[in-house]
Amino acid sequence: MKIIVTGGAGFLGSRVVELLLQRLDAGDPPVPFEEIVSLDLAECPVADRRVRSVVGDVASPELLEEEVTDDVVGIYHLAAVLSGGSEENFDLAMRVNVDGTRALLEAARRTGARPRVVFTSSLAVFGGDPPEVVPEEWAEQPDSTYGALKAVGELLVNEYSRRGYVDGRICRLPTISVRPGRPNSAASSFASGIVREPLNGEAAPCPVPHETRMWLSSPRAAVANLVRALEVEGELIGAWRGMNVPGISVTVGEMLEALERIGGAEARALVHDAPDQAVMDIVCSWPGEFEVQRMLELGFVRDRNVDRLIRQYVEDFAPGAGRPAEEHDDAAPAAREA
Amino acid sequence: MKIIVTGGAGFLGSRVVELLLQRLDAGDPPVPFEEIVSLDLAECPVADRRVRSVVGDVASPELLEEEVTDDVVGIYHLAAVLSGGSEENFDLAMRVNVDGTRALLEAARRTGARPRVVFTSSLAVFGGDPPEVVPEEWAEQPDSTYGALKAVGELLVNEYSRRGYVDGRICRLPTISVRPGRPNSAASSFASGIVREPLNGEAAPCPVPHETRMWLSSPRAAVANLVRALEVEGELIGAWRGMNVPGISVTVGEMLEALERIGGAEARALVHDAPDQAVMDIVCSWPGEFEVQRMLELGFVRDRNVDRLIRQYVEDFAPGAGRPAEEHDDAAPAAREA
Numbered sequence: 001m002k003i004i005v006t007g008g009a010g011f012l013g014s015r016v017v018e019l020l021l022q023r024l025d026a027g028d029p030p031v032p033f034e035e036i037v038s039l040d041l042a043e044c045p046v047a048d049r050r051v052r053s054v055v056g057d058v059a060s061p062e063l064l065e066e067e068v069t070d071d072v073v074g075i076y077h078l079a080a081v082l083s084g085g086s087e088e089n090f091d092l093a094m095r096v097n098v099d100g101t102r103a104l105l106e107a108a109r110r111t112g113a114r115p116r117v118v119f120t121s122s123l124a125v126f127g128g129d130p131p132e133v134v135p136e137e138w139a140e141q142p143d144s145t146y147g148a149l150k151a152v153g154e155l156l157v158n159e160y161s162r163r164g165y166v167d168g169r170i171c172r173l174p175t176i177s178v179r180p181g182r183p184n185s186a187a188s189s190f191a192s193g194i195v196r197e198p199l200n201g202e203a204a205p206c207p208v209p210h211e212t213r214m215w216l217s218s219p220r221a222a223v224a225n226l227v228r229a230l231e232v233e234g235e236l237i238g239a240w241r242g243m244n245v246p247g248i249s250v251t252v253g254e255m256l257e258a259l260e261r262i263g264g265a266e267a268r269a270l271v272h273d274a275p276d277q278a279v280m281d282i283v284c285s286w287p288g289e290f291e292v293q294r295m296l297e298l299g300f301v302r303d304r305n306v307d308r309l310i311r312q313y314v315e316d317f318a319p320g321a322g323r324p325a326e327e328h329d330d331a332a333p334a335a336r337e338a
Numbered sequence: 339m340k341i342i343v344t345g346g347a348g349f350l351g352s353r354v355v356e357l358l359l360q361r362l363d364a365g366d367p368p369v370p371f372e373e374i375v376s377l378d379l380a381e382c383p384v385a386d387r388r389v390r391s392v393v394g395d396v397a398s399p400e401l402l403e404e405e406v407t408d409d410v411v412g413i414y415h416l417a418a419v420l421s422g423g424s425e426e427n428f429d430l431a432m433r434v435n436v437d438g439t440r441a442l443l444e445a446a447r448r449t450g451a452r453p454r455v456v457f458t459s460s461l462a463v464f465g466g467d468p469p470e471v472v473p474e475e476w477a478e479q480p481d482s483t484y485g486a487l488k489a490v491g492e493l494l495v496n497e498y499s500r501r502g503y504v505d506g507r508i509c510r511l512p513t514i515s516v517r518p519g520r521p522n523s524a525a526s527s528f529a530s531g532i533v534r535e536p537l538n539g540e541a542a543p544c545p546v547p548h549e550t551r552m553w554l555s556s557p558r559a560a561v562a563n564l565v566r567a568l569e570v571e572g573e574l575i576g577a578w579r580g581m582n583v584p585g586i587s588v589t590v591g592e593m594l595e596a597l598e599r600i601g602g603a604e605a606r607a608l609v610h611d612a613p614d615q616a617v618m619d620i621v622c623s624w625p626g627e628f629e630v631q632r633m634l635e636l637g638f639v640r641d642r643n644v645d646r647l648i649r650q651y652v653e654d655f656a657p658g659a660g661r662p663a664e665e666h667d668d669a670a671p672a673a674r675e676a
């Protein structure tokens with residue numbers, strides 16, 4: 001029995017693969033499985049004999065038909081053209097984010113095995129003028145191509161679930177911060193950059209006003225939640241499979257204050273305002289907070305506060321950073337708020 | 339300059355064609371045009387030299403590319419697999435309702451002319467447990483294939499509009515009652531049948547509980563609203579192009595009481611309860627009332643009450659029915675409620 005991870009070479013995908021293997025090694029896999037198949041344009045970086053990398057186009061129906069066989073118990077669909085890229089290249093976004101998702105769902109349907117499908121969506125599905133705290137039944141009126149096509153994906157995953165073709169779990173992830181590495185094509189990439197670059201001694205532009213409220217999740221909490229999404233019984237989620245994954249609500253100004261507390265005034269001074277209308281048009285239409293009580297009751301987790309979020313980056317990724325003893329308990333499960 | 343009507347042979351489509359021609363003859367077309375092209379599996383029944391029927395598959399990209407040329411100023415996209423049919427044949431519904439809509443939008447985009455596109459959606463996009471009166475920003479969580487795929491169509495029309503490829507107008511129509519003719523494959527077909535059949539002296543099954551609340555529009559009001567949707571300036575609709583078209587909120591029991599007032603006890607006695615779980619599963623998940631004040635301010639109309647709705651059927655369609663003088667003023671524009 002196997003789990004498929006599209007985007008398994010990516011940042012979240014490879015970490016999901018790692019956590020799935022850890023859970024298997026601990027005798028507590030979210031679903032019983034023996035193998036993980038990564039489908040991506042690149043090799044999955046996790047070196048483990050139980051991981052098989054299939055390098056190719058994740059939107060290819062032929063490839064999906066070959067790999068999505070009736071021994072598939074779970075599918076993570078993480079591969080997508082991101083928000084900046086989708087705005088720039090509508091046709092590519094349609095092909096990968098819509099046609100690719102549909103081809104994957106069709107392949108899963110044809111197995112007849114009704115596998116669990118974890119689909120990552122985004123708070124970009126919301127737009128217009130959302131309330132300060134967004135309830136579970138707030139309309140999706142996306143203001144971006146990425147959001148619109150993720151909303152289409154949500155409807156398809158939900159409908160394939162309702163018809164019993166798959167057992168879908170739609171995870172609207174918060175903005176992930178702090179990501180390591182270089183900026184990516186997501187319009188929200190700055191939400192990592194304004195912390196990561198200064199901590200590495202580099203200058204970083206801040207493209208949005210400081211009062212912009214962000215809905216954030218550390219990589220650890222996001223990965224823990226993606227594994228939880230595979231594990232939770234479908235009946236507990238309910239008929240509608242959309243879920244607002246917990247995050248913390250923080251303004252950009254509060255992020256910069258936390259940066260100063262942790263990295264010092266010299267780190268804070270490396271961030272300069274550089275308003276970018278294209279980024280603002282996308283990011284400022286996203287809600288800054290969601291009702292997540294039901295999700296917390298379902299066993300999903302969130303970070304404790306923005307300082308922990310930044311310290312987690314320092315621990316896990318910052319070059320040469322030590323791992324302070326008092327932070328050892330800050331693993332994702334402990335990050336759950338009651 | 340031409341207007342394209344997919345589904346132009348259908349009940350609403352052919353009546354939209356008629357009203358468009360009437361408005362042109364009166365020197366007051368909703369947009370300037372000279373020709374109407376009906377795209378449907380059958381000939382448009384409107385005999386007028388300005389109407390051209392193209393008989394074919396409305397989901398065919400080749401046909402759409404040929405007909406949707408840069409002199410198209412308006413497109414009505416009414417052709418769809420209905421609710422009952424979509425539930426029964428998922429793959430056909432995907433092909434016609436999703437792929438067909440997308441092919442039409444692509445053809446419109448390629449003209450570069452940014453035509454106005456009126457897309458008919460449905461209250462079936464809503465599901466779950468909606469409030470008694472549904473606000474404009476209530477989440478679409480469809481409980482049916484028809485609803486899910488109409489919701490996908492809405493997102494596509496809106497996104498193509500946001501990107502400036504078309505000027506979209508999404509009309510979530512109420513259930514149309516009273517339709518003439520025979521039952522169709524819509525799960526809500528009974529909402530016409532329980533009035534129409536008894537008025538024609540035939541028995542009719544009632545598949546849902548009498549307390550089921552329906553959101554109804556007469557054909558006249560619906561057609562007037564579809565023409566208004568083409569006419570209204572896009573800027574007045576706002577960034578989000580979804581619109582809950584006005585209707586009246588009536589229970590099935592109230593419909594039967596009105597039937598008795600208009601058709602007598604013998605007509606009422608022809609309706610018998612015949613609970614149908616498949617119909618209930620679909621129809622009882624639809625909301626029974628919507629906030630429509632903004633729509634009324636935009637010039638959309640609704641029927642005065644359920645008695646007028648039934649009398650309209652008697653006037654327009656019932657075999658041999660006279661047209662009482664005092665009802666002459668009940669044309670669609672007069673049906674607007676202040």
